[in-house]
Structure formats: C-alpha cells, structure tokens
Amino acid sequence: MILILGLESSCDDSAAALVTGDRQVLAEAVVGQNSAHQPYGGVVPEIAARAHVEVLPGLIRQVLDEAGVAIADLDAVAATAGPGLIGGVMVGLLAGKGVALAGGKPLIAVNHLEGHALSPRLIDGGLGFPYLLLLASGGHCQLLEVRGIGRYRRLATTIDDAAGEAFDKAAKLLGLPYPGGPAIEAMAAEGCSSAVPLPRPLVGSGEPHFSFAGLKSAVQRAVASGAYRPADIAASFQQAVVDCLIDRTRLALERSAAPTLVVAGGVAANGAIRRALQRLAEQEGRRFAVPPGWLCTDNAVMIAWAGAERLALGLTDPLEAPARARWPLDAAAETVRGAGVKA
Ligand code: KG4
Ligand code: ZN
Secondary structure, rough: OOOEEEEEOOOOOEEEEEEEEOOOEEEEEEEEHHHHHHHOOOHHHHHHHHHHHHHHHHHHHHHHHHOOOOOOHHHHHEEEEOOOHHHHHHHHHHHHHHHHHHHOOEEEEEHHHHHHHHHHHHHHHOOOEEEEEEEOOOOOOEEHHHHOOEEEEEEEEEEOOOOOHHHHHHHHHOOOOOHHHHHHHHOOOOOOOOOOOOOOOOOOOOOOOEOOOHHHHHHHHHHOOOOOOOHHHHHHHHHHHHHHHHHHHHHHHHHOOOOEEEEEEEHHOOOHHHHHHHHHHHHHHOEEEEEOOHOOOOOHHHHHHHHHHHHHOOOEEEEOOOOOOOOOOOOOOOOOOOOOOOO
C-alpha cells in the first residue's frame, strides 16, 4: 500500500502526517503558534518561519515513530510548496526535500489549496469529479469547479478580504483572541443574529464574487457606537457572512452542473456555515460534502492525501521545485477588478 509523508507549514501551523493510498491516517501531528502571534492580533511571518524551523523536524520524527515506519518505507514525500507565507513554505518544502533526498524518495510539491480542495475525497471515497467547491480560509475565498487532480476552473473569488480574514478582523474588533473564527462562533451562540443591522456586500450581484471589507467596517462602527451587546454583534456578523456565502454559492451552482457541493478550508469548520450550505445543496438538488472540522483547518493529512492522489497519477516533482508565495489553482482565471493580493 502506498505510504506518503505529508508536511504543512504555509501559515501558522506546523504539521506532519502519514497517510496511505487507501485512506488510512497512520499518524498525524499539528502544532499551532497561536500564543506566539496573539500579542500582534495576526500571524507575523518571521515568527512563523522560525517556529516551523524549530518544530517540524520533531514532528516528522514523531509521526514516523508513532506509525512504526522508517523513511525507507515511504513511497513519496509531499510538502506544501505554496501559496502562503514564503518563509514558512520554504522551511517545510526544504524539510520535505531533505527527507526525500536522504531516502531516495520522490518529492511531491503540493499546492496548499489543492490540499484543501481534495480533502473531502479522503473521507468520502465515493466523491467523484466534478464538484463545486467553496474554499473559504484565512487567505482565500473562492468558488471552484474541481474537474480532476490539477484541473480547476475558478468561478469566483474575493475582491478584498477572505472569509476567514473577516472573522479574524471582526474578532479583533470585539477584543477576541486570534484566530477569530472559533471565538466568534462561540460568542455568536449567546447572541441574536438579527440584532445588529449589517450589510451583505455583493449579495444579488451578477457575478458570484465575494467582498467582506465593508462588513468589517460596519462591525467597527457597531462596536464604536456602544449600542450593542458584543454577543449580538458576533451573531449578526456570522449571519451576514452566512448570507453572503449562501447567495454567492447559489449563483455559482446555477452556473455549474456539478452534482456535488463541497466546502473546505478553515471557515468550513463553522457549524452555522456548514448547516446553511447543506440546506442550500438540498434546495438545489445537489449532494453535499464537508470534511470533519479537524480536516478543515490547516493540517498535513490533507497534504499527504493530495500527494497520494498525485502519486497515483505519476505526478512527482524535481528536487528543484520552487516555493511559491502565490500559486492560483486556476492559472487561467482573470484578476478581478478590486482584487488585492488574494486573487
Ligand atoms: O484553512 P486555514 O486553517 O488556514 C488558511 O489556509 O488560511 O483557515 C484559517 C481561517 C482563520 O481565518 C480562522 O479564523 C478560520 O479559518 N476559522 C473559522 C473557524 N475555525 C477557523 N472561521 C469561522 N468559524 C470557525 N469555527
Ligand atoms: Zn489553509
């Protein structure tokens, strides 16, 4: 059975995992850096890169020991090669190259976004191509038709902030810790989702793109007004994000014949978002798939799995494979007007 070591280091999680071609996770470890970045309210790239240097080698040792396997037993080493914070990406990719070189194993340079995109296929062996993917994380918010390994058509992206970024910024305004998504979700459970009038940017517009910057500004004004309970702001904010995601995804579904709607990325860990998308899929007569929460936020299992999918097609990379800060899944997708660095 094919055995892949996966490594992830594109943002603030260092992770290693061993996954087999028949969908078994033999071992996995993730070490987050939340406390290191918390004083700054966001991820500091230099701190992240240094932490990956310190942590990753130990994680590789740990998963190998836990699964009782040696480097010689591996069929390939899969490491995130981008997109992400370039210092961290270089650390993980170089660690992967080191293991591949030492063991004489093939290297697979994995696109982190493809890791998220293929993660539902690790859980659901019956999930075939094509499917419509809402990829919502801290760095991205896109709708993609997934047609096969390495074959993506982007239908929409954000013209400003990513959905997870909006959660993180709203959380900061509410005095909640980073990362903001889980903190807002917990606080929203105590609040009323219709208490604070907030905008739904781009809802109803003709292309299924996203925008969250105006929502953040509205949260800022609601907090500054002192007129609302923080829990009501959190609940109303979360509802506004849900409404934006649903409206935009509905439009994309109308433009795609894909039989299944899939949501992945850190934001897909949100219960309200998962439930709303499941309802949408039912209304639109599509199947719905979402990975479990632990597989939505950054991890190395999804990188190892993407490696397994690629190796099965004979797709390996040379040891010279570059680290990339930007690496769109759909290279042909045009830059959207108003788009910043996240397109
Ligand atoms: O996929 P991910 O772990 O890292 C990136 O590739 O960006 O996504 C992290 C993002 C953060 O912005 C975090 O606030 C958000 O996912 N997130 C959530 C939840 N858990 C994580 N957003 C909303 N609700 C959650 N429960
Ligand atoms: Zn991610």
